[in-house]
Amino acid sequence: MRVLRSAVVALSVGALLFPVAGGWSAAGAAGTKPGRGSAHAGSGFLRFRSPNMTYHGGNVMTTANIKAIFWGTSWTTASAVGDKVSGIDTFYNGFSGSNYAKTSDEYTDGRGHQVGPATSYQNHVIDTSAASGGSSTSVILNEVVKEITSPDPTGNGYYPVYTDVPRGNANYCAWHSTGTDRGVTVQFAFFFRLDGDPGCDPQDTTTTHSQGLAALANVSAHELSEARSDPNLNAWYDSQGQENGDKCAWTFNVPSVAFSDGTPWKLQGEWSNQAYNTGTGYPNASGQRGCLNGH
Numbered sequence: 001m002r003v004l005r006s007a008v009v010a011l012s013v014g015a016l017l018f019p020v021a022g023g024w025s026a027a028g029a030a031g032t033k034p035g036r037g038s039a040h041a042g043s044g045f046l047r048f049r050s051p052n053m054t055y056h057g058g059n060v061m062t063t064a065n066i067k068a069i070f071w072g073t074s075w076t077t078a079s080a081v082g083d084k085v086s087g088i089d090t091f092y093n094g095f096s097g098s099n100y101a102k103t104s105d106e107y108t109d110g111r112g113h114q115v116g117p118a119t120s121y122q123n124h125v126i127d128t129s130a131a132s133g134g135s136s137t138s139v140i141l142n143e144v145v146k147e148i149t150s151p152d153p154t155g156n157g158y159y160p161v162y163t164d165v166p167r168g169n170a171n172y173c174a175w176h177s178t179g180t181d182r183g184v185t186v187q188f189a190f191f192f193r194l195d196g197d198p199g200c201d202p203q204d205t206t207t208t209h210s211q212g213l214a215a216l217a218n219v220s221a222h223e224l225s226e227a228r229s230d231p232n233l234n235a236w237y238d239s240q241g242q243e244n245g246d247k248c249a250w251t252f253n254v255p256s257v258a259f260s261d262g263t264p265w266k267l268q269g270e271w272s273n274q275a276y277n278t279g280t281g282y283p284n285a286s287g288q289r290g291c292l293n294g295h
């Protein structure tokens with residue numbers, strides 16, 4: 001979902017939100033499903049608008065150089081570190097080169113760059129100061145600037161910020177955005193603590209991950225895929241402003257997918273224009289067969 005300045009969630013700059021399950025309508029006018037037919041006045045025929053995403057001129061990330069930031073006072077406990085911190089480390093290490101990562105590889109920019117399957121994970125940092133919620137992108141960018149002292153000069157830096165703040169009444173689970181750190185374009189994302197949160201729970205029953213880790217992994221796959229195909233919120237999205245993660249949110253197809261290192265994760269799919277055009281995807285919540293999860 002494309003959220004503009006002064007939208008309901010009062011984000012200070014543009015960001016793209018991952019809604020809670022079944023929650024598109026909670027964020028305002030974009031509750032309509034993309035791609036249903038619309039009548040073309042005067043033609044006498046119904047013309048069906050393609051649900052595919054189109055290119056809007058901006059960059060894609062050819063790779064993503066990822067460093068996770070865990071922010072909040074509770075990230076000192078051994079259980080939190082042993083479960084989610086090490087679990088998220090495993091997630092990003094296994095993501096690179098996976099069939100799941102390849103679901104975003106068809107997207108290119110206008111200068112011949114293409115999303116590539118390889119990403120690089122540069123471990124995490126932990127900031128045990130009190131974390132903020134996700135209502136301000138500038139607060140999260142400031143945290144990135146504080147913790148990432150030398151942002152990736154190639155512009156492919158991606159910094160997911162995992163807070164220990166519960167979602168409360170927010171109508172999103174996570175979001176991604178972009179900004180500038182010491183003159184370098186950076187991509188970053190925000191995550192609530194999702195333990196025991198039914199609105200952001202993929203209901204993973206087959207891997208051995210804790211519920212909170214499984215929930216973070218699913219939204220992490222969504223945000224990273226969107227950041228790769230639409231890093232600066234001006235590349236690939238559909239006529240409703242939905243990016244590749246949004247279009248397949250909360251549809252899973254299989255109980256888990258295996259990453260390149262064999263680790264299993266329950267992850268939503270990502271929209272593929274190619275899969276939709278060739279009828280090779282599985283259906284999203286609107287029944288459009290453009291979702292892939294690389295299994």
Ligand SMILES: [Zn+2]
Pocket residue numbers: 001016017018019222223226243245246
């Ligand atoms: Zn999204």
